[in-house]
Amino acid sequence: MAVDPSEAPREETRLPPGQYVPRGRPVIHYGRVPPFRPETWDFRVFGATADGREHALAWPEFAALPRETVLADFHCVTKFSLMGNEWRGVPASVVLRAFPPAPGVRHVMIWGEYGYSANVRTGDFDRALFAMELDGKPISADRGFPVRAIVPHLYAWKSVKWVRGVEYMIEDRRGFWEERGYHNIGDPWLEQRYSYQEEPGEGPS
Numbered sequence: 292m293a294v295d296p297s298e299a300p301r302e303e304t305r306l307p308p309g310q311y312v313p314r315g316r317p318v319i320h321y322g323r324v325p326p327f328r329p330e331t332w333d334f335r336v337f338g339a340t341a342d343g344r345e346h347a348l349a350w351p352e353f354a355a356l357p358r359e360t361v362l363a364d365f366h367c368v369t370k371f372s373l374m375g376n377e378w379r380g381v382p383a384s385v386v387l388r389a390f391p392p393a394p395g396v397r398h399v400m401i402w403g404e405y406g407y408s409a410n411v412r413t414g415d416f417d418r419a420l421f422a423m424e425l426d427g428k429p430i431s432a433d434r435g436f437p438v439r440a441i442v443p444h445l446y447a448w449k450s451v452k453w454v455r456g457v458e459y460m461i462e463d464r465r466g467f468w469e470e471r472g473y474h475n476i477g478d479p480w481l482e483q484r485y486s487y488q489e490e491p492g493e494g495p496s
């Protein structure tokens with residue numbers, strides 16, 4: 292499926308409050324870029340699965356899942372935005388259908404290498420993509436090769452690079468940056484940047 296960027300609304304109207312378009316295309320993450328070892332790489336689906344079991348997909352199995360293309364902007368909470376990225380990969384909805392969560396699951400923890408994590412509500416997860424390509428090429432190592440999550444409608448710290456799996460959760464729990472003072476939901480259009488802005492019910496108690 293090809294995406295025509297000229298059909299998207301203009302950049303100015305796509306910029307959430309407080310964000311700017313930087314020169315260049317910043318790369319940022321906490322810690323080091325992990326190596327990719329296809330023989331040992333797997334994608335785990337665990338926690339409250341419908342069948343009560345943990346599932347693991349080896350690299351060839353994950354890479355064979357159906358892919359889609361998504362044109363999405365990318366908003367870092369430090370206020371830069373990367374506009375008009377064409378991501379291609381496995382929709383999270385494909386993972387949800389292949390390995391359904393148990394009834395009662397309302398949250399998903401997306402796990403990356405080295406224990407990086409981000410929590411999202413299942414409704415937000417359903418709109419995410421496990422991207423393997425950016426603008427027609429495999430994602431570069433520093434942007435998350437071989438697989439990164441893209442949660443296009445939430446701040447970019449939720450878009451976990453070097454993804455290794457998802458955990459279905461009945462109770463909400465904070466991920467890496469959410470534990471360190473960032474908003475549990477992180478909607479850039481509502482400027483949900485910090486945990487002190489959370490309304491009752493928006494975060495785990």
Ligand SMILES: Nc1nc2c(c(=O)[nH]1)N[C@H]1C(S)=C(S)[C@@H](COP(=O)(O)O)O[C@H]1N2
Binds near residue numbers: 321407448451452
């Ligand atoms: N595994 C992992 N993923 C991560 C991060 C990280 O530190 N580790 N940083 C997040 C943050 S804060 C941002 S803004 C984006 C940056 O993505 P980019 O380097 O492709 O611009 O990655 C997100 N994904």
Ligand SMILES: [Mo]
Binds near residue numbers: 366368369448
């Ligand atoms: Mo960020």
